[in-house]
Amino acid sequence: MSTNADLKQRRLAAAPRGVGVMCDFHAAQADNALITDVEGKQYIDFAAGIAVLNTGHRHPRVVAAIQEQLGHFTxxxxxIVPYESAIALAERLNALAPIAGPAKTAFFTTGAEAVENAVKIARYATGRSAVIAFNGAFHGRTLMGLTLTGKVMPYKGGFGTMVSDVYHVPFPSAMQGVEVSDSLAALEMLFKVDVDPKRVAAIIIEPVQGEGGFNPAPPALMEGLRKLCDQHGMLLIADEVQTGFGRTGKMFAMEHHSVKADLITMAKSLGGGMPISGVVGRAEIMDAPHPGGLGGTYAANPLAVAASHAVLDIIEDEKLCARAQALGSKLQARLRTLQAADAGIADVRGLGSMVAVEFRKNGVPDAERVNALVQAAMAQGLLLLTCGMYGNVVRFLYPLTIEDALFDRALDLLDTLIQGR
Structure with a gap:
């Protein structure tokens, strides 16, 4: 069998450097919350394929569902030729999604595709072109997704002119000194200075920012956005690609809010590791585009649809929303205990199991410590991811199905690494 060193050399020779790779080891096997590399070393997975594996690696019910579908068609x-499983999945999501009134769902393949199509739908339904997003947002790597993303490096740098008629305003963040009132005031100023609200099709927001630092949107912000959208005839799009399917302790993060979005994008953990995404929204809005205006060759792939049905069953049967709350509370309690004795821990935050810890040194973002922590954790067999505008935040994205003993082992290791500074 190839070694990690051999595979790294082959990878560097065969694949472009623009596809950044975090780990120097290469997967050979993955089971629930454990990854085993080609040399037999195991890693506790607190990355979950970037929030894709809420139900863990190769959950038996997901595997069985895919195998069964393989016996029919791929x-x-x-x-061209529709099938019942996709119709049934749309029916389930229409019933689950926090959308006011009747809902409809369209399927795609990636999160970026879902965002692109949500914008297309919003533009068609309103007859308007402008879209507003937030600083620190991440909405994908295709051109519209990239434009909506509120962070230049490593996403936008060097890739030329972005899409026109997209605007950004600050996202509330105590660490950056931005209050909800500042964000809403920035929107009102935007309408005075840069864009007539009558030209705005939609405002898009992550209920909890992902790449931006796991910053939960305050309820007052969502209420303010809903009011502005209703006032000016704009649509509210909730990007739930990362927050969806139990991660925040609710099936959708928008369930934490008293207001509802008009459109919701989803992907990642919906497919349990299979590529599938979608947009669910108010039926009259979803029906606005003409036939043929939406779609994609691999949209609603039968294997991914089968996996998605299994994922929804698992979340319900194994009570993963409640488990997300329990695991997240346990993690936050451990981090807050560390924070009490460590001036470098500036903040601990999150919803459910979408938890982050922010590091600062003398009030300045401390990306150096974060990078050292991630590397030290990897050397000890724990995978962690960073995020935040300054790369000074560690985010935690373990499978919600992780065994209690393995979760405790990871927390003990994290505790030791952080205290070791």
Missing amino acids: HTAYQ
Whole structure:
């Protein structure tokens, strides 16, 4: 079998450097919350494929669902020959999603595709072109997603002109001194200075910012956005690609809020590791585009649809929303105990199991400590991811199905590493 060193050399020779790779080891096997590399070393996975594996690696019910579908067909192109499983999945999501009134769902393949199509739908339904997003947002790597993303490096730098008619305003963050009132005031100023609200199709927001630092949107912000959208005829799009499917302790993070979005994007953990995404929204809005205006060759792939049905069953049967709350509370309690004795821990925050810890040194973002912590954790067999505008935040994205003993082992290791500074 190849070694990690051999595979690294082959990878560097065969694949472009623009596809950044975090780990120097290479996966050979993955089971629930453990990854085993080609040399037999195991890693506790607190990355979960960037929030894709809320139900863990190779959950037996997901595997069984895919195997069963393999016995029937793997592809017809839903737009050419449709099938019941995709219709049934749309029906389930329409019933689950926090959307006011009747809902409809369209399927795609990636989170970025979901965002692109949500914007297309919003523009078509309103007859307007402008879109507003937030500083620190991440909405994907395709051109519209990239434009909506509120962080230049490493996403936008060097890739030329972005899409026109996209605007950004500050996202509330205590660490950055931005209050909800500042964000709403920035929107009102935007309407005075840069764009007539009558030209704005939609405001898009992550209920908890992902790459931006795991910053939960305050309820007052969501209420203010809903009021502005209703006042000016704009649509509210909730990007739930990372927050969706139990991660925050609710099926959708928008369930934490008293107001509802008009459109919700989803992907990642919906497929349990299979590529599938979608947009669910108010039926009259979803029906606005003409036939043929939406779609994609691999949209609603039968294997991914089968996996998604299994994922929804697992979340319900194994009570993963409640487990997300319990695991997240346990993690936050441990981090707050560390924070009490460590001036470098500036903040501990999150919803459910979408938890982050921010590091600062003398009030300045401390990316150096974060990078050292991530590297030290990896050397000890624990995978962690960073995020934040300054790269000074560690985020935690373990499978919600992780065994209690393994979770405790990871927390003990994290505790030791942070105290070791």
